[in-house]
Amino acid sequence: MKRIVSTxxxxxxxxxxxxxxxxxxxxxxxxxxxxxxxxxxxxxxxSDPPKGSQNLRNTAYCMKRTAGHTVTRNGKTTRxxxxxxxxxxxxxxxxxxxxxxxxxxEVFVLEKEGGKWAIKLHGxxxxxxxxxxxxxEDWRFMQVGGQNWGYAVETAYTGQGxxxxxxxLLFSDNRNRIANSYIPTGLDNGAHYGNCTVYKGRERRHxxxxxxxxDADVSFNRRLKPEFDVWAVEASLSGTxxxxxxxxxxxxxxxxxxxxxxPKGYPLYSLM
Numbered sequence: 001m002k003r004i005v006s007t008x009x010x011x012x013x014x015x016x017x018x019x020x021x022x023x024x025x026x027x028x029x030x031x032x033x034x035x036x037x038x039x040x041x042x043x044x045x046x047s048d049p050p051k052g053s054q055n056l057r058n059t060a061y062c063m064k065r066t067a068g069h070t071v072t073r074n075g076k077t078t079r080x081x082x083x084x085x086x087x088x089x090x091x092x093x094x095x096x097x098x099x100x101x102x103x104x105x106e107v108f109v110l111e112k113e114g115g116k117w118a119i120k121l122h123g124x125x126x127x128x129x130x131x132x133x134x135x136x137e138d139w140r141f142m143q144v145g146g147q148n149w150g151y152a153v154e155t156a157y158t159g160q161g162x163x164x165x166x167x168x169l170l171f172s173d174n175r176n177r178i179a180n181s182y183i184p185t186g187l188d189n190g191a192h193y194g195n196c197t198v199y200k201g202r203e204r205r206h207x208x209x210x211x212x213x214x215d216a217d218v219s220f221n222r223r224l225k226p227e228f229d230v231w232a233v234e235a236s237l238s239g240t241x242x243x244x245x246x247x248x249x250x251x252x253x254x255x256x257x258x259x260x261x262x263p264k265g266y267p268l269y270s271l272m
């Protein structure tokens with residue numbers, strides 16, 4: 001499968017301003033005070049799982065700074081900070097590295113008031129596998145609307161011969177919240193079904209009906225009016241699903257104030 005994030009990011013990358021070293025230090029201090037749960041052995045700060053977490057009860061996340069970008073948002077100098085961390089077993093004092101265990105990503109939006117930085121928005125969500133988030137270099141800072149930005153990363157998961165890819169986004173909107181979206185972008189289950197020609201009769205028909213090779217290019221649709229100052233996502237899907245063929249089929253995914261809504265008619269909807 002080809003990478004899909006590259007099709008989304010170049011068109012919407014923000015041009016962040018450079019922050020002074022003193023600002024970096026001050027912002028780091030504010031976020032450390034927010035956590036206030038240092039784990040000295042790992043040189044990180046612990047964070048609780050978000051509501052609805054699928055990870056074990058005795059799990060926290062070992063958070064470290066991944067990226068930071070300064071922009072002008074609604075006329076104010078604004079800093080976006082991304083922290084990511086691995087799942088930490090509080091009882092066994094080690095990483096929870098089960099295949100199905102995720103890592104955690106958190107976004108902070110800060111503004112300077114009276115010469116001091118303060119957290120204005122904060123949100124988090126689980127992403128990744130083997131207890132970790134995607135690598136730091138895989139995250140991209142991007143503009144998601146007229147006055148909103150966030151971070152995006154491509155995800156991939158392989159199990160039982162099927163590989164699933166998706167786009168994970170964590171971003172601000174004009175309702176003063178940090179929202180998240182997940183867009184399924186690919187499915188390749190060829191390794192699960194193998195070569196269908198080796199089967200006969202019903203087994204061969206089932207294999208041919210279920211074999212899927214789908215891949216989507218993703219971009220923001222700036223032509224439509226944004227909802228809550230967040231652009232809709234548009235997926236252009238190509239590939240095969242059984243006897244069905246897709247060639248740059250368009251699917252629109254508007255933002256509803258909580259997430260980008262993937263339509264039920266989208267062939268990868270079942271991967272949500």
